[in-house]
Amino acid sequence: MRRNKVDKSKILDSIFQPKSIAVVGASATPGKIGYTVVKNLIESKYEGKVYPINPSATEILGLKCYPSIEEVAGEIDAAVITTPAKTVLGITEQCGKKGVKGFIVITSGFGEVGDHELEEQIVETANRFGMRVLGPNIVGVLSNSGKMNASFAPFLPFNGKAALVSQSGALLIALDAASYTRGVGFDKLVSIGNMSDIDIADTIEWLNKDDQTFCISLYVEGFKNGRSFIDVCKKAQKPIIALKAGVSAHGAAAAASHTGSLAGAAKIYGSAFQQAGVVQATDLDNLFDRTLALSLQPSLRGEHLLIITNGGGVGVLATDAAERYGIPLTFAPEDVQAELKKHMPDFGSAKNPVDITGQAGTEWYVDAVRYAMAHPWVDGLVVLYCETAVSNPQEIAEGIHQAVLESGIKDKPITVSYVGGEKSDNAMKWLVEHGIPAYAAPDTAINAMAALREYARVQEMLNDKEVIYDGVDREKALKIIADARADGRDSLTEVEAKQVFAAYGLPITQNYLAKTEDQAVELAQKIGYPVVMKVVSPDILHKSDAGGVKVNVKDEQGVREAFKTIMANSKAYKANANIHGIVIQEMAPWGTEVILGSVNDATFGPTMMFGLGGIFVEVLKDVTFRVTPVSSNQATRMIGEIRGAPILAGARGEKPRDRDALAKTICQYSNMVLDLADEITESDANPVLVYENGQGLKVVDARIILKKK
Numbered sequence: 001m002r003r004n005k006v007d008k009s010k011i012l013d014s015i016f017q018p019k020s021i022a023v024v025g026a027s028a029t030p031g032k033i034g035y036t037v038v039k040n041l042i043e044s045k046y047e048g049k050v051y052p053i054n055p056s057a058t059e060i061l062g063l064k065c066y067p068s069i070e071e072v073a074g075e076i077d078a079a080v081i082t083t084p085a086k087t088v089l090g091i092t093e094q095c096g097k098k099g100v101k102g103f104i105v106i107t108s109g110f111g112e113v114g115d116h117e118l119e120e121q122i123v124e125t126a127n128r129f130g131m132r133v134l135g136p137n138i139v140g141v142l143s144n145s146g147k148m149n150a151s152f153a154p155f156l157p158f159n160g161k162a163a164l165v166s167q168s169g170a171l172l173i174a175l176d177a178a179s180y181t182r183g184v185g186f187d188k189l190v191s192i193g194n195m196s197d198i199d200i201a202d203t204i205e206w207l208n209k210d211d212q213t214f215c216i217s218l219y220v221e222g223f224k225n226g227r228s229f230i231d232v233c234k235k236a237q238k239p240i241i242a243l244k245a246g247v248s249a250h251g252a253a254a255a256a257s258h259t260g261s262l263a264g265a266a267k268i269y270g271s272a273f274q275q276a277g278v279v280q281a282t283d284l285d286n287l288f289d290r291t292l293a294l295s296l297q298p299s300l301r302g303e304h305l306l307i308i309t310n311g312g313g314v315g316v317l318a319t320d321a322a323e324r325y326g327i328p329l330t331f332a333p334e335d336v337q338a339e340l341k342k343h344m345p346d347f348g349s350a351k352n353p354v355d356i357t358g359q360a361g362t363e364w365y366v367d368a369v370r371y372a373m374a375h376p377w378v379d380g381l382v383v384l385y386c387e388t389a390v391s392n393p394q395e396i397a398e399g400i401h402q403a404v405l406e407s408g409i410k411d412k413p414i415t416v417s418y419v420g421g422e423k424s425d426n427a428m429k430w431l432v433e434h435g436i437p438a439y440a441a442p443d444t445a446i447n448a449m450a451a452l453r454e455y456a457r458v459q460e461m462l463n464d465k466e467v468i469y470d471g472v473d474r475e476k477a478l479k480i481i482a483d484a485r486a487d488g489r490d491s492l493t494e495v496e497a498k499q500v501f502a503a504y505g506l507p508i509t510q511n512y513l514a515k516t517e518d519q520a521v522e523l524a525q526k527i528g529y530p531v532v533m534k535v536v537s538p539d540i541l542h543k544s545d546a547g548g549v550k551v552n553v554k555d556e557q558g559v560r561e562a563f564k565t566i567m568a569n570s571k572a573y574k575a576n577a578n579i580h581g582i583v584i585q586e587m588a589p590w591g592t593e594v595i596l597g598s599v600n601d602a603t604f605g606p607t608m609m610f611g612l613g614g615i616f617v618e619v620l621k622d623v624t625f626r627v628t629p630v631s632s633n634q635a636t637r638m639i640g641e642i643r644g645a646p647i648l649a650g651a652r653g654e655k656p657r658d659r660d661a662l663a664k665t666i667c668q669y670s671n672m673v674l675d676l677a678d679e680i681t682e683s684d685a686n687p688v689l690v691y692e693n694g695q696g697l698k699v700v701d702a703r704i705i706l707k708k709k
């Protein structure tokens, strides 16, 4: 649908940095949005031209008003639309003809209330003229460096180095005000609304090139195209942090596979953010706190965090928090301890946290911080301060700042926490103004440091390479799928699903389909006893429930009895079930049960799941997801991050399971579901039995649900 052939980012310049703005629907009536936008542009001291457009006014807030956009003689970069929904399509055409480039639609009443058609027509019309649309249903765009409040939010945000992109307009307004009370600075606020044309990915791409933006902060409800978001974020040179709202399970009710029912939005988004190199926030406070750190400090590139404190209590709280947030403390090496000992009384402690005691004055802080910053063992520093009568909070703040400067170190992060009263608050403000994130609780200063660590970790993960496997027989897999479709089915039988798995190199148990009792005996002898026997019917997905499974069948008589019983049970379960026969399967020796699976997620496409099988998946839902393709490092992380990971590592005297083979299988599975994305909507390998190191694994049961065509 998109037809603009013009340079996309140039057009976005005219939305985020326009040289001239028309406000279509500008109003002389205070309280109206069309009035507020003009007033805001004036009050923010916007330096470009402002053209109010309204057929029934000649002047608005001292500016000449034009009856229509065509009447304006000069060029117009951006038009901000504040007229009712039904007028917007006509205005789009007029703006297009006038040569407007950025079309900023504040108006509500489109896709968000079900009128997708009108919204699409507007985008189509705009794009036809090479115009790009921001919105509709937005608050507008605010920029401190551009001195531009092209919105109906009350004022420009507290000035700083971050940019906030929000899918909720109301929240953007609230955060605008909160930026002052929280002391977290933003250069730009972008309300993105319905994302009819310009989406989050486009905005990130532009902000990545913007030299006033040092950190991109996102409030996300959902993406239209999750993969383009991942691609853009991967290329970004700046930290991106996202708060995802709306994490209730979606699509779970209709899911036909285990994986489908476990694929909640939260889990998939969480994985996608990690794979995109994006840091996550847990709530609004956390988004602010982490944004502050990410916009002011470099990432934490190692594990050695040092805490300097004048209070034991806050030191302990910070130590607990460090462990909780995944950056546990270790003792500083001897030389560091020996040197730090010189900057504290005898009763201080130079371990970690370094307690320079309540007696500490500015000089001790300065010496300790300067030394610690410069020492190669220290990767990052958290400085804690409790307001005391023997020290001056402001002097300490200036001392910390001076020490950081004197250390000459620019690539190590520092965060600070002051616990105290007004003087402490003022000193923290000063620190933030001087580039050092400061927080009112030790826990928060540690969490901010954890964000800097998370940024380094997720960025390192971007270096992971995709693994390509040889020996894939795609044609064979497609043939099996085509045959099932020709049979009028939208799911594969276990035997077929396993053949597809085998075509992608997955280790499956030996299986043969028996149509008759005699054939069953013959095949059981070929495989060797004991065997497993299962009904094969596209109409019976839950074979055990139907009494369609017999395990540990030990001899010919057993096979004959099992054959009769399974057939009888299956017919009793579903009289008209189409029964292909009974699969005779090798009885795989016991191993640790795991589940592998996939869903074709509406936002991110083929997405892979892994977890422990049996009760772990049924009851504890101990599973993890990745958007495909899954690199081998990511597969290893998946295995390590489930709660049941110690079981695979060899808990309670058990031998470790073959996690290398498991990681390889996860990668192969991920390649399969990506390669067959047009065919497979959901799949499970459940259970997969994982054996001791070196002995691999076996897929015992398989399910593939096809995409409806």
Ligand code: COA
Pocket: 024, 025, 026, 027, 028, 029, 032, 033, 034, 053, 054, 055, 056, 057, 081, 082, 083, 084, 085, 087, 091, 106, 107, 108, 109, 137, 138, 139, 168, 169, 170
């Ligand atoms: N060209 C220029 N001006 C036009 C016009 C046109 N084609 N059609 C109407 N106008 C003028 C109107 O005459 C009016 O000016 P006036 O005050 O001088 O009469 C002005 O545009 C606004 O139109 P009006 O009909 O008074 O609408 P409104 O101000 O009550 O509401 C919106 C308009 C856009 C604010 C409203 O439809 C809306 O969408 N509100 C929600 C916005 C929102 O919350 N967005 C963010 C969600 S997070």
